[in-house]
Amino acid sequence: MRDLVYPLCALLAGLLGLVGLLALLRGDAATLVLPLGLPWVGSHFRLDPLSAVFLAIVGFGGFAASLFAVGYGRHEPAPGRVAPFFPAFLAGMALVVLADDAFTFLFAWEFMSLTSWALVMAHHREPGTTFAGFVYFVMAAFGTLALLLAFGLMAGPQGHYAFEAMRSGPHRLAGVVMILALLGAGSKAGLVPLHVWLPLAHPAAPSHVSALMSGVMTKVAIYGFIRIAFDLVGPPHWWWSVVVLVVASITAVLGLLYAVLQEDLKRLLAYSTVENVGIVFLGLSLALAFKANGMAAAAALAMTAALLHAVNHAVFKSLLFFGAGSVLAATGQRSLDRLGGLIRLMPATSALFLVGAASISALPPLNGFVSEWLTFQAVLVSPQLPQWALKFLTPAAGAMLALAAALAAACFVRAYGIAFLGRPRSPEATAAHEADGFQIGAMALLAAACVGIGVLPGPVIDALAPAVRHAVGGAGLAAQGGRAWMTLAPISDNRSSYSGALVLLFVAASAVISAALVRAVASRAVRRAPAWDCGFPNRRPATQYSASGFAQPLRRVFGSVVFRAREAVEMPPPGDPGPARFAVSLVDPVWDGLYAPVARAVDRAAERLNRLQFLTIRQYLTLVFAALVLLLSLLTVLR
């Protein structure tokens, strides 16, 4: 029975993905009203192009995760805690994307949060998991509260909860609604400073669930923001894009700076998710700015860049988490400093992880480069924006995006190099074995998607076009599929063009030609010998670079400013054979700046209010009387 859960999930999720894809290609909308839920509202469901994109992401992401879990689930120590909640989690995410009224949306959102919380707490005896679950619980509640207020403002005093009514409603206090939506959806997606739960909860969950949470659930949160800010709340104002732009740029850079300093492979991937969510929101902010100024073509470009990056991230982040899961299952280790040399022991996993690492570092001709290229093109169109604040902030955002691109490559060189290359750093890494067929199959599928979207981006962009038109209006981009050599030319042929297929062809041809020439002319002799290492080779694994050693230059350049990184070396006095000690101290600015003071304030307030527990009966009666008088006077004043 238990063995059937994941194959069934794969089947159903695959069907969901196909439904989403077909609805997207057809381009129209389908609605359904069920008499469940609130008696006077019912439950509305709607599959329009925007929902279809994210339903396809949920479906195909769920299919890949279920396929991976068929193999990975055999290593699960507590399958009874994971298997029932996994299909519920997938169902919750699908319902959020399909919901067409506020009640159904929030119900499905909370259901998604609760099931993922249960999955995070699956390994509750491991240290740190209960804290991760607690923080996740609090942040999810905060997010739902913000969304509840946003929907309440949009529904108005008459309580028009259906999305159709909100779309045509009076759009009062639209700016406040957008800020609340940013807080609510952004906390689930992982925007700084609401991201703190993400690097705690995503690694604590089992790896196939981590892939779903990072790759798919963050996209569902992005869907929530797009639905509210681009669809329900009416025409945007230009200052909204300023807020989202600033938050997104800070998120992108800060997420990577955190990631570069991590030694836990899954935490590194979680912080990298934060960075990519920042990049998606950067595209969304540009789309808001263009839409507010009536520049339809530029808005379509920015929105396409954001949606394509969301799709790409779902693909390569899932691939990377599957790789980390295979490594965890093979070695039992998540820490980079206990891995190494896996390229020889797990050849397929390391090759596929390399494809994922190259994709996320935005290397052509893979898919990460296409969405980043489109985002850069959107930044290059933004000098036409008339507002001065935007004229100053968009080049700064472009600079932050460029910095994020370079740091992502640095982060993944470190992650791949330490974990997979070199020599094994622990006995567990020496005993690693290759992952089984289902795990490799799931990873290979996603790697093929990375290459496919990178080489054939035109059809994917054309498939996203109905969703883009629904979100920003206007005519959308010109058709990109079917051009010569599968080139992308989003604005005009003279302005910018990129052909992933040609780049792949040229690079492959150059490699083959150079290899053939060298083989023809050169000596083919190869001799294996100990490493040169300047004449003093030492095969002990401790002489290799460690994860924190590799990050030291970046820690010194960026970390000393952002994280107040300080290194302290304690040397024993001469003649003392004891070891020297090296300590690195880092300060988390978001935790110490925001969450620790808030927690302390809540503690202090709770202590003061605790005195209410110990009053006499007379004081309680006085309180009740005073409350009654206050409420009656409020009623008379407001009448």
Add this chain to the structure above:
Amino acid sequence: MGLAVALAPLLTGLVRAVKARLMRRRGPSVLQPYRDLLRLIRKEAVIAEDASWLFRAAPYMIFAATWVAVALVPTFATGLPFSWSADLIAIVALLGGARFFQALAGMDVGTSFGGIGSSREVMIASMAEPALLMVAFTLSLLAHSTQLSIISESLHYSNVGLRISVAMVLIALILVALAENARIPVDNPATHLELTMVHEAMVLEYSGRHLAMMEFGAALKLLLYMSIVGAVFMPLGMAQAHDSLVRQAVGLGAYLVKMAAGGVLLGAFEVSIAKMRVFRAPEFLGSAFMLGFLATLLLFVSKGGLR
């Protein structure tokens, strides 16, 4: 494409010859890099026992990526076939890809010197690549296009004139080129002290034909950066794709003169300045980044910028 491959070792030889003469040595001949490559190719490749397939494949991947990037840069004429298939941003990303695999190759054998090279290289790249992207943004905003051929033609023919942004971007590009090609003051390409190496440390374990490919790739990268500076900032004499043969021959001659001048200037510059401490490189590149960012900002806020 073939022109770049033929010229790259000659440029490296010229730089070394200029440096030697300025240091009052006779120095090797300008053709010495060709002889070095031939010698290396004929030798047996000694590979460490711990090296994986990535170690053996990386030289070819790096060479291929750099070669494709060079082929996309207009050398003696703009609008060469398939020059529209990848724009300046894609060229920067291709170079980033070559660097990604070079850093991984440095870490593959698991020696500490490889780790030094790779970790310093990614630190330098984390500041050099954004600066290069800012240069790309500024040039794209000036030329209303991201394609390098169109940028070159636009800066040549449409009277952009002396703008502050162009000057700032030239300085930023030169600073980035010095860092990316492992030149003094960021890195010493002729050093034998491992603790001062960045690029050399990553290729420390290579020998034979693999080392030949790595060195060839480095020479191609130097030619690429010089070609970009020449095509964008000194486009005198460049032909266009449909021009007559005479015109194209003139363009070729102009290109050779530009590369020779660039080699002499680089050699003279390297001799006249000392190598910086490793942790001064971020300040060096940070100033390039700020120059590029200020150039972009100036273009953004000045009269609407872009059509």
